[in-house]
Amino acid sequence: MSESAVRIRDLVVYRGGALVLDGIDLDVAPGTVTGLVGPSGSGKTTLLRCVVGVQKIKSGRVTVLGRPAGTAALRHEVSYLTQSPTVYGDLTVEENVRHFAALYRRSKRDAAIVIERVGLSPKSRQLVRKLSGGQQTRANLACALVAAPRMLVLDEPTVGQDPLLRRELWTHFHNIARAEGTTIVVSSHVMDEAARCDRILLMRTGKIIADDTPEMIRKETQTDDLDEAFLRLIEAPVAVPQV
Numbered sequence: 333m334s335e336s337a338v339r340i341r342d343l344v345v346y347r348g349g350a351l352v353l354d355g356i357d358l359d360v361a362p363g364t365v366t367g368l369v370g371p372s373g374s375g376k377t378t379l380l381r382c383v384v385g386v387q388k389i390k391s392g393r394v395t396v397l398g399r400p401a402g403t404a405a406l407r408h409e410v411s412y413l414t415q416s417p418t419v420y421g422d423l424t425v426e427e428n429v430r431h432f433a434a435l436y437r438r439s440k441r442d443a444a445i446v447i448e449r450v451g452l453s454p455k456s457r458q459l460v461r462k463l464s465g466g467q468q469t470r471a472n473l474a475c476a477l478v479a480a481p482r483m484l485v486l487d488e489p490t491v492g493q494d495p496l497l498r499r500e501l502w503t504h505f506h507n508i509a510r511a512e513g514t515t516i517v518v519s520s521h522v523m524d525e526a527a528r529c530d531r532i533l534l535m536r537t538g539k540i541i542a543d544d545t546p547e548m549i550r551k552e553t554q555t556d557d558l559d560e561a562f563l564r565l566i567e568a569p570v571a572v573p574q575v
């Protein structure tokens with residue numbers, strides 16, 4: 333078996349004095365698309381932050397592409413799309429993406445390709461601050477994609493996007509996973525997106541309570557409706573250890 337792209341062991345994180353990740357163990361295979369779902373506040377963003385190496389952890393180990401998460405050597409290998417855009421509002425879409433392209437030694441042509449991919453070619457020369465929220469998210473995504481990293485960590489990348497564009501973006505995520513071996517870990521609140529993942533991790537109060545393919549999650553919860561499947565899993569009683 334090939335080495336895991338992400339390997340997490342007994343990860344514990346506190347934020348603001350509260351336990352937010354409660355002993356997470358996880359292996360993610362290279363070239364796969366893994367979806368992170370769960371109620372608001374269940375710890376999805378915190379887990380993504382740990383993978384990127386920007387989260388202070390209490391204990392445990394997070395290894396990404398064979399190195400400790402956050403090490404300098406990973407800076408060019410891992411792209412992180414946060415929920416709030418990090419693009420420069422006073423630069424155009426094209427200037428922003430070219431800036432990131434230059435940082436990662438990619439060409440202007442690479443920049444143009446990803447701008448097209450996220451459907452922003454018609455807005456390429458527009459200042460980012462004059463774009464809609466959904467368009468700004470796409471500009472941000474273009475900056476993450478242009479790096480052509482080995483690992484993409486995406487926190488709700490399709491918020492505010494229309495269904496057609498969401499479908500195109502998801503097709504693109506799968507294409508780069510398959511063709512380039514990019515490992516993608518993506519959080520989402522949208523169930524039809526979760527259904528497109530190779531594997532789903534369902535979080536509840538800092539723990540992974542389900543970890544399977546969408547098909548198996550449907551089968552085990554005896555419903556074809558993934559929304560309903562997650563509700564059943566989330567509302568299931570928490571097992572209390574026998575003493």
Ligand SMILES: Nc1ncnc2c1ncn2[C@@H]1O[C@H](COP(=O)(O)OP(=O)(O)OP(=O)(O)O)[C@@H](O)[C@H]1O
Pocket residue numbers: 347348352370371372373374375376377378379
């Ligand atoms: N900057 C912070 N300081 C203190 N606590 C925080 C901070 N950010 C998040 N938390 C807490 O950590 C917990 C997990 O938050 P996290 O953002 O990981 O959840 P999430 O599952 O990504 O939620 P959402 O779906 O709403 O984005 C929450 O209880 C939240 O209140």
